[in-house]
Amino acid sequence: MHKYILLALVMCGMVCHHGAAQTVRFSTGVGEFDMVLNPTNDPNLQPLVDNLIAYVGLGRYHNVAINRAADGTAGDPSDDFVMQLGGFLAFPNAPELFAANPIAVRDLEAVTVDANGDGDVDFNTISNTRGTVSLALSAGNPNSGRSSFFVNLGNNQFLDGQGFVPFARIDNMDTVDRIMELQQVDVSADAGRPGDLTFIDVPLLDNGKIATITNVEVVESNDDFSFVGPIATALQIANRAITSEPSTLATMAALSSSAAIEPPLSSGMVDTITVSTDVYPVEAIGVSVVPEPSTAWLAVVGCLAWWRRRRS
Template sequence: MIRHLAWALALGLFATTNLSAQTIRFDTNVGTFDMRLNPTGNPFLQGNVDNILAYVNAGRYDTTVINRAATNFVLQMGGFQANTLSLPESFNEFPSVPTFDPVIVDEDGDGQVDFDLGGLSNTRGTVSLALSGNPTNPNSGTSSFFINLNDTNDFLDDSGFVPFAEIVNMETVNLIMALPQQNLDPSGGNLGAINIPVLQDNHLVIIERAFVVPTPEAIIASSSPAANSSAASSSSGGPAASTATDLAVPEPNTLLLAAGAMMMLALRNRKRTA
C-alpha cells in the first residue's frame, strides 16, 4: 500500500509541475473555455501574458461580446462591451473596451516581431492578439484577441501576430462556431462586424466573466492558519489580505513534494528492515 501511495504522490507531483502555466477561465452564455497562458514557457511572451492578465484582473472582459466567428479561420472577442443581450442595429452601438497601452513586440520598428515564437504558431487552438493597420502593426495589440480555428493560419506568424496562449478544450468554441451569424456591415469593410454569432431571438454571445483559475497551492494557502490569521488581521485594521492577483504566478506544490519524499523514505526503510 505504501508503494502505491508513493507512486500516486509522485505522479501527482509530475502532473502539478506540468500545470504550472497560468490559466484563465472564460464563462460565456454558451459554455466555458480555459486559456492556458504561455504553455511553452517562452520568456519573450511575458508582455502578452501581463497584458491579458491586466484586462482580466480589471474586469474588462466581463460582459463583452464575442463579435467575430469566421468559419475555419478565427473566433474573435475582447474588443467590445455588450450593453444589452440583443443584437443592435449598428455595430457602432458596441462601446469599445477601455484599453491599456499596446503590447510592444517590435522594438526596432521594422514591422517584424523581435523574438522567436518558441515553438508556438498560429494553429488551431492557439490565441493571438488582434492587430490593426495595413500592413498590420505588430505593436497595435491591446484587449481584442482571437482563437485560431485552423492549422493553416500559420501564415499569420510572419504578419506580427504572436500566439501567446492555447485553449485547453475547444468544445465551447465549437458550439459558438455552430451558431447562426448576423452581419452588421453589408459593405464588408469592417471584418469584426460581418460574422457575429447569435443565439435564439438574436441574443448576443457574451463573455459573462473572466478570471484566473486558482492554483492548488493558492487553495492550500487560503485554507491555512496563516492565511486565516492574515484575513483576521485585515478585518481588524491590519495588513490587507491577499487578492486574486496574488494567484497569478503559481509555485511548485511544496506540500505534495514533502509528502512524496516522506512516503518514498518510508518505503525505502521498509525494504531495509525486511
C-alpha cells in the same frame, strides 16, 4: 502617506506575478473554455500574458461581445478561420443595436513585441495553429495589440510572419466549436459600414442576443500569483507613485475595479486579423461593468493593513 501605500502595493505585486502558466476560464452562454497562458513558459511572452491578466483583473472582459465568428462553409469546421472577442462590450446585446452603438473595451497600453521597430517580432514564436490565441493588431504594426484577441480555428501559419504572436492555448475547443455553430448575422449595415469584417459574422444565441463572455476567472496559477503586478505595469502607476503624490487611495481602487466607457474605436479584423483605427461616430453610453472583488483590491486592503501595523 498614500505614496508609500501605493509603492508597497506595486512592489508586492511585481515580485509575485511571474511564474508558470496560469489558466483563465471564460464563461459564455453555451459553455466555458479554459485558456492556458504561456503554455511553453517562454519569458518573451510575459508582456502578452500580463496584458491579458491586467484586463481580467480590471474586469474589462466581463460582458464583452464575441463579435466575429469567421466561418467558411456552414456546417463545415474545416474552413473556419478565427473567433475574435475582447474588443467591444455587449451593451446593448441586441445585434442591430450593438452595431449601431458599439462601445469599445477601455484600452490599456499596447504590448511591445518589436522593440527596434523593424516590423519583425524580436523572438521566435510558436505557430498560429488551431487552439492558439493571439492579439488582434492594427495593420502592419506588431506593437499594436491591446484588448482584442482571437482564437485560431484552423492552422493559420500564414499569420506567423505578420506579427501575430500566440501567447496562449485552448486545449478543449468544444465550447469554441459550439459558438462557431451558432447562427451568425451580418450587422455591418446597421453600423453604417457595409462589409466591415468587424460585424459580418456576429454569432447569436438561441434567444437572438449576441454571444457574450459572462464571466472570467483565473482557475489555476502559482501560489504567489497576483493581479497587482500586471495591472500596475499596464496602468503605468509605478512611475506615477514615485514622481507624484496620488490624491487618495480611492483613486487606485477605482482604477482596479472600474470598466469606465470611452468613445469607441473599431476592433474588427480587417483583411486578416487587424484592428481598424477608424473612429466610429458613437456617443458613449453611460454603462459600467462591476466585476467581482479582484485580487488587486484585496491586495490594496492587505497592504493598507500592513502599513497600519507598522505605524502602531
